[in-house]
Amino acid sequence: MDSLLNPYYLQIVMFVMINAMLGISIYLTLATGQLSLGNAGFMSVGAYTSALLTLKVGVPIFLAVPAGGIAACLLAAVIGVPTTRMQGLYLAIATLGFGEVVRVVALNLKVTNGALGLSGIPSMSVMTGKGLSELGLGSGVGILSAQQLSNIIVIVVLALMLACLVFFALRLSKSRMGRAFAAIKADEQAAEVSGINTTYYKLVAFFMGAFVAGLAGALAAHITFYIGPQDFSYHKAVEILLFAVLGGSNVVWGPLLGSFILTLLPEVLRPVAEFREMIYGAILVIMMTFRPEGLLKEGTIRFLWAKFNWRAKAEDDNSQPEPEGGR
């Protein structure tokens, strides 16, 4: 029990959740066929905003985290408004550049502490721990120490947020707006003449993706104590992209699976760590050549659904895709 609940493993579990949220963020933008390479940049904006609000202004974490998402969303407007009118390539390049600009700005501002980054960011588990000791549970409950307990509480909170996001993405994909997204993804011009305001929905999807990325960044800041400009480089953007490319971006479950695999993969690949980026690169090329839609696509979900129908029915009905075409 103790070895399973050691802080290192618990932290990995937290990162699985954060990365899953990033997977959802890239899924939301890709749902309209737009490729955003700025999710690392948005993450960075969310992380710095939330960290600074808690560190310098003393805003409580539960308010600072959504503020991080909102800040990312506001900056997304600066890039999104001019680029969503144009072909997708512009958004890809502009978001890539945005990530770079954010990194350079964070590297140079005094308030972000330059290349050294911010440390001593209020941590969610420490805060929870404090709350627990105020409740008189400072010495733990049963076999769980106070530290383990607070880590577990943080994990539960993250899991609930992730569940909300998954619920959101699933409901969205079955709604009027989700159909508009799917239509734009399939054929933008045909969607436009079918009466869908493509510019508007592309912008909405881009904002949603930026918001979720900002949120995930803010949460990450409050898990790690420390953030620096190099945490949100081009390589992070590529890693997030990889979630969607490997898992598949046509269904919500795709990027979730991708983020799960790619967060655990480095742990498995530890002996060959120096080749990790090469392996990532190779995965991108191979996926694009042999299975551009990713591991999971609509057909896969339908097939799995049919096969495990009896079991899925017994579980939660809401968060599962419906038999007639989960997207």
Place this chain on the structure above:
Amino acid sequence: MLWQQVVNGLTLGSTYALIALGYTLIFGVLNIVNMAHGEIFMFGAFVALMLVTTFKVNLLVAMAGAALAGAVLGYLLEVTALRPLRKRAVSHMAPLISTIGVSIFLESLALNLFGAQSQSFPPMFSGKLLDFGLFQISVIQVVILAISVGLMLVLKFWLDRTKMGKSIRATSENIDTAAILGVNTQRVITITVMLASGLGAVAGVLVGLAFNAVEPTMGIPMGFKGLAVLILGGLGNITGAMVGGLLLGIAEVFSVAYGASSYREAVAFGLIMVLLFLRPQGLFGSPGNGGR
């Protein structure tokens, strides 16, 4: 002072223009952005560095070697990451993603092969400055300007006058029409990718000389600048890439000279964000090109 900055800007800008030409040539023919261009550029710099330090060849030979290595990498890129995607109808984002894959593969390969530390060319030219009254220029700057401007002129001439050059331009105009007119488009594509990569590799050598630093991570920021110039000049516009590169060089040098030195890396994208608001088709594109 002003003229000095302009000369420095033009020297730097001429290397950016050379990088951007690689992007724009490939975009013209294939309608894709080659995200691995920056890493081919970086490999070019390392190949020349090795030739100069280990094999003691002179700089021009080393540059030819780098161009050759770049062309070979370009060929491999075309065969592994681009050609297979053309065979099946995939989303237009697919080549972007697969070349991103190649880019991080090459960067990591370079880290493993050459190590992370920055290396520099042995001193080959005297540090003496040539004084022209209005401005001073170092020998190395003259070399950089001469080679990059010379290559651009040769390229322009080649594209305008030779049969292959004309085929490339026809394919850029419309690949289907070119195919109907008897152009071997497969060959044109391969040659364009190789040519663009060769140019990129030479640009890598020049930038390595200019900053006196060659390192595996140099491809990403330089690649970004090339991308910025690609948008600045208009996608697929060869003259646009040349002028855009020079403009970016001057803008960066001025931003350094007048205070904002630490933001120099952000200047490129600051420029394109402003541009996208005001003139989405690029400085030299005709309206409508940026539409869809």
Place this chain on the structure above:
Amino acid sequence: MILALENVSKNFGGLAALSDISFNVNAGEIVGVIGPNGAGKTTLFNLITGVFSPSSGTIRYRDKAVNGLKPHKITELGVARTFQNIRLFGHISALENVMAGAHCRIKANLWQGLWRTKVERKEERELRQKAKTLLQLVGIADEENTLAASLPYGKQRRLEIARALAAEPEVVLLDEPAAGMNESETEDLHGLIKEIQKLGKAVVLIEHDMNLMMNLCDRLVVLNFGKKISEGTPDVVRENAEVIEAYLGKEEE
């Protein structure tokens, strides 16, 4: 008169694709647009639906000038179209394609969609029913769950018509709907277009099948090299010497 083109021209980089085109479409009428390849027929559709805006001239829908409006606005006003090269939403089902086509006729916002409010569920139910009715009308009711991309060619053409009708247009523009169809399929299409007319909608039709056009259309507009060379009932057009020379004579091979 529901749709009116007044002296509409379109240039592409100095090349005149269409020059000085004027004609009207009345409610409930079937108007055919004919002319050799490259005459500017599809460009005409692109202008009417707002994909391009005209270089000069005015396009009116119910007396309201629509030039410069975005395509989705024009669809919302009541003009829907199909494409010469079928452009469906391939990775979603036939039914969802039709439902997406009705986008501008339903209201549910994101919030209602998330919580599946009573209003939203009612709207979706009715929409689903309407989409099924439309699939039935075009004769592919049994394919509602098939992904659009896996439908056979003829059914894709029909689905595209159903998607256009879902936007509840007053004017439907059909771009070569019979292309690639055999004789009996073309016969069915003839019936379908008549059905659409019976719903009170005007149809503007581009088609090369002269037999179909002569039998089906109330009026024909003939284009050649971007100019209108004739307009009138099929009988009148058939007699027009210029038309015979420019078009009918050449198309016989």
